[in-house]
Amino acid sequence: EVQLLESGGGLVQPGGSLRLSCAASGYTFSTYAINWVRQAPGKGLEWVSGISAGGDNTYYADSVKGRFTISRDNSKNTLFLQMNSLRAEDTAVYYCAKALWDLWGRGTLVSVSS
Amino acid sequence: QAVVTQEPSLTVSPGGTVTLTCGSSTGTVTSGHYPYWFQQKPGQAPRTLIYDTSNRHSWTPARFSGSLLGGKAALTLSGAQPEDEADYYCLLSYSASKVFGGGTKLTVL
Numbered sequence: 079e080v081q082l083l084e085s086g087g088g089l090v091q092p093g094g095s096l097r098l099s100c101a102a103s104g105y106t107f108s109t110y111a112i113n114w115v116r117q118a119p120g121k122g123l124e125w126v127s128g129i130s131a132g133g134d135n136t137y138y139a140d141s142v143k144g145r146f147t148i149s150r151d152n153s154k155n156t157l158f159l160q161m162n163s164l165r166a167e168d169t170a171v172y173y174c175a176k177a178l179w180d181l182w183g184r185g186t187l188v189s190v191s192s
Numbered sequence: 193q194a195v196v197t198q199e200p201s202l203t204v205s206p207g208g209t210v211t212l213t214c215g216s217s218t219g220t221v222t223s224g225h226y227p228y229w230f231q232q233k234p235g236q237a238p239r240t241l242i243y244d245t246s247n248r249h250s251w252t253p254a255r256f257s258g259s260l261l262g263g264k265a266a267l268t269l270s271g272a273q274p275e276d277e278a279d280y281y282c283l284l285s286y287s288a289s290k291v292f293g294g295g296t297k298l299t300v301l
Contacts (some may be wrong), residue, residue: 113290115238122295123230123238123281137288140193173237179228179283180249182237 080104080181082174087186094164094190100157100174100183108132108152111177114159116170117185125161127159142168164190194218196284203301204272212296214265214282221284222293227265228283232277233296238281242267274301283295 086098100112113128127148129136136148147160157174171185195217204210207238214227221227229242240249241260245265255271265282277300 088265115292122279123232123283125283125290125292128290137290139289173240179230179240179243182239184237 082181082183084172084174084183087172087188089189089191090162090164091192092165092190094163095160096164096175096188098172098186098188100159100160102155102157102176105176105181107150107155111124112150112157113175113177113179114148114157115173115175116168116188117173118167118170121170124131124164124170128177131177161188164188193289194284194286194291196282196291196293198280198282198296199266200294201297201299204269206274206300208272208274209268209270210272210298211261212267212269212280212282212298213261214267214284214293215263216284218284218286220263221260221265223260225265225284225286227258227260229256229265229267230281230283232279238249241280248256274300276300 083101090096111130114126116124116126129148133150145163149158169190171187173185175182197215223245227245230238232238241252241256246258257268259266280296
């Protein structure tokens with residue numbers, strides 16, 4: 079089955095860190111770029127970060143630049159998002175989405191609160 | 193970072209036609225922004241309807257169409273069905289980044 083499955087979300091204090099994972103299956107992961115998108119409770123979608131197929135090029139929204147790091151392990155068909163210096167406004171469901179946007183995961187909830 | 197604007201809400205009658213638009217703070221939206229349109233229903237992940245301005249995926253009902261209209265990207269729904277009630281988001285690409293619009297809540301009533 080072609081799918082993306084996020085994990086690693088949870089409750090973290092402001093200033094803390096969290097690492098999200100996105101496991102891909104059913105397609106050739108190493109062939110496609112992939113993105114992270116988030117959605118705060120009751121709000122719209124926000125593109126967070128993207129990475130090229132080989133991992134050489136990374137891109138970030140201004141809101142997370144310098145705090146979040148995207149990476150991938152093509153040997154394990156897995157995408158990562160290292161989130162540092164977390165703020166309350168980072169609270170959201172985080173989705174991974176394949177380039178061409180034809181495949182999305184179900185999301186993982188990150189809550190930043192003391 | 194650019195700002196992408198959409199109508200906050202629209203209402204369409206069953207069987208009716210409605211057009212949602214997607215504008216950019218940087219100026220005219222072109223095919224070079226590779227406009228995408230997504231549908232999201234409560235509690236679900238988004239689903240792509242239209243890619244690269246006007247291309248439908250295999251799962252996209254033919255009643256949805258994409259275009260460029262008056263300097264914006266547009267999504268037209270012709271023959272609205274009750275199941276089309278949802279939030280709709282556009283996405284534009286700007287070289288190294290991508291920006292979603294704020295979304296349009298479409299009511300079929």
